Amino acid sequence: MKEFECYHGTSHENFLKIKSNGFIVKPRDDHWLGNGIYFFLDDIDKGRWWSRNNPYTRNNPTVIKIILKVFNENFLNLDVERDQSILDCFADEFRESLQELRVSIPGMNEHAWHCMVIDAFVKENPEYKAIARTFYTDRPVGASGFCGVGRQLCIHDKSLLSLNDLQEIRVKKTRRKRKRRSTS
Structure with a gap:
């Protein structure tokens, strides 16, 4: 069994709705780990960043924290060779079946392909x-020489989530720097 410390950036209002009614998956064709409920793993700062920068949540940002337990057989870790191979084999067969059906998907971007597969x-x-999968961020390479990364977990089965275990962590809004007026 795997245990994950998960963070989901949202707004306080959304947290209250989620706590009462559960998460709602809003399907899109470009979710990079498929359609589901996304969490940042072991990194509250990425949850804070999301809640502050998302136009729908930044007015009242909050982070939902939950400790999730997932049986190994229910978890696909796209950071390890074995699980990547499982998905690659499926993707090869999926692509072949699309070709046999003469389904054309010109111009599909990488995230849309990931989502579809x-x-x-x-x-x-x-x-x-x-x-789960690790991704690169736009954080500049620092003096250490390492580029920025993050890790996300996409939940495809809501039964893994216990609403009673959701914790809210309020996020302070970032203040915009005011420009000084010239006194000349």
């Missing part, structure tokens, strides 16, 4: 309830 994979393999 993972959504189809989870539909065909419902035992996979959560998928």
